Amino acid sequence: MKSVGVIGEGAWGTAVAQVIADNGHQVNLWCYDSIVAEQINTKHANMRYASDFVLPENIYAHEELEPVLAESDFIFISTPTAFFRTIVERCKPFYNKQQCWVVLSKGIENKTLKLPTQILQEVLSPQICLGVLGGPSFAQEVLARQQTGVMVAAFDLEIAKKIAQIVANNYFYVATNTDVLGVQLGGALKNVVALMMGVAQGADFGDNARALLFTCGWRELVAIACALGADQQTLFDLPGIGDAFLTVTGKYSRNLAIGITIGRGDATGFVHTDSCVLPEGINTIQSIKELIVAKNIRAPLCEMLYAVIFESAIPKQLLQAAVSSVFGVEKR
Secondary structure, eight states: OOOEEEOOHHHHHHHHHHHHHHHHEEEEEEOOOOOHHHHHHHHBBBBTTTTTTTOOOEEEEESSSHHHHHHHHHHEEEOOOOHHHHHHHGGGGOOOTTOOOOOOOOOOOTTTOOOOOHHHHHHTTTTTTEEEEEEEEHHHHTTTOOOEEEEEEEHHHHHHHHHHHOOOOOSEEEHHHHHHOHHHHHHHHHHHHHHHHHHHHHHHHHHHHHHHHHHHHHHHHHHHHTTOOHHHHHHHHHIIHHHHHHHHHTTTTHHHHHHHHHTOOHHHHHHHHHHGOOOOOHHHHHHHHHHHHHTOOOOOHHHHHHHHSOOOOOHHHHHHHHHHHSSOOOOO
């Protein structure tokens, strides 16, 4: 049995904490909200994010970061990318070089354009032992112990295998590889394609048109990931196309839902005023827009999606961009 730390009491952090606890490990879960922490310790339930599930008794919630880090050799961190750096900086006084950190967050930091593992290396240590977990995995189904397959990546495959041993069980299957960059980019970019498909659904695009848009959008996002150094094969595995499929079809997809409201013309003001609490795709498309400019990447659909969300472009221009990209002609 190991003592494992989990940072972040949201649905995904809670789900991974349950997986680890089911495997017999003691889990120390850091909660930003003291009320959530108290409920987990007294009622064995996260009433805010996972109210339908009884949590294992070997999950203990903490309001402070020090006991979570001090007692754990493995730290799983599930913090929205917008707040990731701030939380890691708060962890720094308690970090030790023997710890291995596993990123559960999916996104690209605005302005710096860094991925979560790069933030960990920058704030804690360039030599930090780290891994990343990604793949098609709605928290609600993991909490219900439904069959789920994910991928763990680390620069050292043996480290990836050690992380996999902590989380793998009879309902949570884990593959391993060494493409740390690709697993993270797959998790971030699938949220963008889910937004795009939500916009198309909200704007009443036909099924044929949505299939065209998905194909063009995913091809464009794979090209972006590869330009940034990802292995293309990873983007056609669980962390890429697998996660994208889940996020554009699943009933729990927040990115798809906000895309639908944007496609209907209902959410522009909310996006502009409250983006930090919106699904990761909203923050990620802003980072993608900056990356396109910085790296001189041709990505007309991503640019148009940004324009629909933030510059009042109309959704049908997404389809026009797809047609032009594939067939070299303007939509008639």
